[in-house]
Every structure is written in structure tokens, then in C-alpha cells.
Amino acid sequence: MIARNTGFSNLTAGYLFPEVARRRREYAAAHPAASIISLGIGNTTEPLSPHIAKAMSDYALGLATPEGYSGYGDEQGNTALRERIAEVFYNGIADASEIFVSDGAKCDIARIQTLFGRDVSVAVQDPAYPVYVDGSVVVGAAGAAKSDGSGYEGITYLPCTPENNFFPDLSKVGKNTLLYICSPNNPTGATATRGQLKTLVDFANANGCIIIYDAAYFAFIRDESLPKSIFEIEGARTCAIEVNSFSKPAGFTGVRLGWSVVPNELKFADGSSVNRDWNRVMTTLFNGASNIAQAGGLAALDEQGLKDMKDSVDYYLANGKLIKETLDGSNFKAAGVEAYFTGNGPYVWAKFPGRKSWEVFDLILDKCNVVTTPGSGFGPSGESFIRFSSFGHRKDVEEACARLSKLVL
Numbered sequence: 520m521i522a523r524n525t526g527f528s529n530l531t532a533g534y535l536f537p538e539v540a541r542r543r544r545e546y547a548a549a550h551p552a553a554s555i556i557s558l559g560i561g562n563t564t565e566p567l568s569p570h571i572a573k574a575m576s577d578y579a580l581g582l583a584t585p586e587g588y589s590g591y592g593d594e595q596g597n598t599a600l601r602e603r604i605a606e607v608f609y610n611g612i613a614d615a616s617e618i619f620v621s622d623g624a625k626c627d628i629a630r631i632q633t634l635f636g637r638d639v640s641v642a643v644q645d646p647a648y649p650v651y652v653d654g655s656v657v658v659g660a661a662g663a664a665k666s667d668g669s670g671y672e673g674i675t676y677l678p679c680t681p682e683n684n685f686f687p688d689l690s691k692v693g694k695n696t697l698l699y700i701c702s703p704n705n706p707t708g709a710t711a712t713r714g715q716l717k718t719l720v721d722f723a724n725a726n727g728c729i730i731i732y733d734a735a736y737f738a739f740i741r742d743e744s745l746p747k748s749i750f751e752i753e754g755a756r757t758c759a760i761e762v763n764s765f766s767k768p769a770g771f772t773g774v775r776l777g778w779s780v781v782p783n784e785l786k787f788a789d790g791s792s793v794n795r796d797w798n799r800v801m802t803t804l805f806n807g808a809s810n811i812a813q814a815g816g817l818a819a820l821d822e823q824g825l826k827d828m829k830d831s832v833d834y835y836l837a838n839g840k841l842i843k844e845t846l847d848g849s850n851f852k853a854a855g856v857e858a859y860f861t862g863n864g865p866y867v868w869a870k871f872p873g874r875k876s877w878e879v880f881d882l883i884l885d886k887c888n889v890v891t892t893p894g895s896g897f898g899p900s901g902e903s904f905i906r907f908s909s910f911g912h913r914k915d916v917e918e919a920c921a922r923l924s925k926l927v928l
């Protein structure tokens with residue numbers, strides 16, 4: 520028989536979100552009358568902009584005509600879309616030849632792990648979006664889980680906690696490391712300042728590191744002084760790859776469309792071009808994003824589409840504010856709960872001192888019938904934290920907040 524891929528045998532327990540779903544299912548089965556509200560998984564809930572949906576529908580119907588039909592598209596994605604992404608989001612800091620359209624940021628991160636292979640050193644923010652670590656384990660860039668629960672062998676965990684304003688201490692990062700940074704952050708909501716990113720970029724350039732910059736929540740940034748792309752920082756073009764997505768701003772979590780930016784100046788140790796190998800990955804292991812989704816992406820970037828995306832993000836940010844206000848309530852304060860919400864990301868990250876994340880998760884599920892996400896699922900430094908997602912219908916968020924405000928902790 521064929522031996523199991525050791526990367527998979529090294530993976531511990533379930534992936535976080537399936538475990539959340541399992542507990543929810545079990546609770547619902549045992550309490551059939553409970554009306555469960557999810558503030559858990561970061562999945563969009565509001566309908567697509569009719570303008571964007573119509574562009575996809577028109578494109579799809581056009582595919583049934585000789586004039587409108589198209590098969591495989593341009594190598595790195597629809598050229599008009601890449602040019603528009605460059606113009607709208609990277610005016611002057613990256614061009615269309617450096618942009619690759621994909622089926623989403625998570626898929627790009629998995630392919631990036633193929634690009635760097637098993638011999639690369641990896642450092643992650645702790646807590647972090649699970650694919651950085653789990654994907655590294657699968658490709659063999661990390662080893663087995665350590666028995667003391669402090670993570671996987673071969674991965675450097677960089678704690679991001681209230682004590683360091685959720686920005687990692689880079690002195691723990693070795694030379695030539697692949698460094699995963701997410702801003703605005705999932706799960707903590709922290710958004711890196713220009714100064715913090717400059718520190719990061721200077722460190723990476725001085726130490727031969729490459730930063731994988733996950734900017735999936737860039738559209739939530741409302742503070743004009745905060746950078747939306749790492750390429751706004753001088754020096755980033757020689758040390759960073761940015762991954763990005765239409766999932767959160769345009770509600771494309773199910774439609775599937777994202778992009779990556781790999782600057783022409785970015786090089787491997789032997790002087791070869793990272794952009795060229797990434798083109799190879801994208802053309803040999805991936806055959807392009809759906810042309811229907813790309814038509815939607817183009818519509819999302821015209822005047823009406825940009826307005827619709829902003830409105831959608833504003834809606835979720837207003838939910839986040841309601842959740843933050845609830846967690847600042849006297850019942851939470853009495854238990855010493857500290858809630859962090861920056862207004863520049865969709866997550867409220869709350870610390871429950873002296874408690875385990877899964878214990879608080881179960882308590883909130885049981886007493887409020889609200890599903891959250893346990894912080895410990897994002898890494899060792901997430902223990903005692905709970906992530907509340909602002910993705911939800913307003914009336915559900917209001918109902919969840921009403922229940923939470925009565926919770927006795």
C-alpha cells in the first residue's frame with residue numbers, strides 16, 4: 520500500500536472551523552429548539568451587489584453565443600482585470616505584469632507553499648489564520664506537533680498580544696525565513712502602521728527574508744494613515760509578495776476570486792526571479808480563475824462596484840461596533856474581559872482572563888446559543904481569547920448582542 524503523506528500525519532486534530540461546526544451540530548442535535556446565531560467563521564452573509572451580479576450573469580449568458588464565448592483566458596488572468604487592479608489598488612507601486620488573478624487568497628497561499636517547498640524556514644504571527652501553519656505542515660516545511668502544545672517543529676511562532684500591540688518581535692526570526700504577516704489581522708483585528716511595516720520590510724531586506732503579506736481585509740481600513748498594501752512601504756518590492764481577495768469586500772467567498780502581487784525585483788538566493796516561478800506555478804498547477812468571476816471582478820472595480828463594495832464593508836464594520844459595545848458591557852467588564860476592535864477589520868478579539876478559549880466557546884454556545892471562534896485554534900498565543908466575527912445579518916448580530924449582554928460570566 521502507499522504510505523500516507525507524512526505532512527498529513529503530522530497535522531494535529533481537526534482543522535479549526537470543522538471542529539467549531541462539529542460542536543455546533545452536536546449542540547443543535549441535543550437542543551433542537553435552540554435558535555443558534557453564528558458570529559464564528561469569517562464568511563460573508565450579505566447579498567452580492569446587483570451591479571456585480573448582473574455583470575457575471577451577462578457574461579455567463581454571453582458564453583452561450585459565438586461572440587461571447589471564451590475558453591482558457593490570458594496567462595496571469597484577464598488582462599483588463601489585471602490592469603484595473605493595478606490602477607485602482609497599486610497606482611504606481613505595482614503593474615499588471617506583477618499581478619496574478621486567482622480563485623482566492625487561501626488557494627494562493629497554498630500554491631505559494633508549493634513555490635517555496637519543504638526546505639524553507641517559516642515564521643508566523645501567533646495567533647494566525649490557520650492555512651499558513653497547516654499548509655506548511657502539509658508540504659513538509661514544518662515537522663510534527665510538539666507535545667507541550669506550543670505548535671509545530673520547524674515553525675517560529677511570533678506572539679502578537681496586547682503586551683506588544685499585536686506586532687511581532689522580529690528578533691526571534693532567523694535569516695532567510697518565509698514570514699507570514701496578515702494585516703488587518705485575522706483573528707486579532709490589529710492593523711499594522713506604516714512605521715511597523717517599515718520595520719518589517721527593513722528587517723526582511725537585511726536578513727534575506729520574504730514576507731507573504733495577506734491583505735485580504737485591506738478594504739476594511741478606514742484610518743487613512745494606515746497602509747492598505749505592503750507596497751506602499753519603500754523597499755517592499757525586494758522582499759514581499761502580497762495576496763489579496765475579492766472575498767471579503769465584494770462578498771465573493773463563494774464566487775471565488777483573488778489576486779497576488781509578485782514584484783519583478785523579488786529574487787531567490789540564486790538571483791532567479793520569483794515572479795517567473797510564480798508564473799510557472801500559476802500556469803502549470805492552476806489554469807486561471809473562472810472567467811465569469813473575473814467579469815464580476817471587473818464590475819466590482821468600476822465606479823458603481825467600488826461604491827457597492829464600500830457600502831458592504833461599512834455594513835460589517837457597523838456590526839463590529841455593536842459587538843465591541845456589547846463586550847464592553849458591565850457583565851464582561853466584571854469578568855475582566857478586554858475586547859479589541861480597531862474599526863479597520865471585521866473581527867473583535869476578546870481576552871477572557873483565566874479561562875480557556877474552548878471553555879468560553881462552549882459557555883457562550885450553551886448560554887447564548889451564539890457560535891464564536893476559540894482563539895486557541897489560531898495558535899498558542901490565542902489561548903484565553905475568543906474571536907467574534909462581524910459577518911452576519913444586522914438583526915442576527917443585534918439578537919446575539921442582546922443575548923451576550925445578559926450572559927453571566
Ligand SMILES: *Cc1c(COP(=O)(O)O)cnc(C)c1O
Nearest residue numbers: 623624625648705735764766777
Ligand atoms: C477570508 C480570508 C482570506 C480569503 O481567502 P479566499 O480564498 O480569497 O476566500 C485570506 N486570508 C485571510 C486572513 C482571511 O481571513
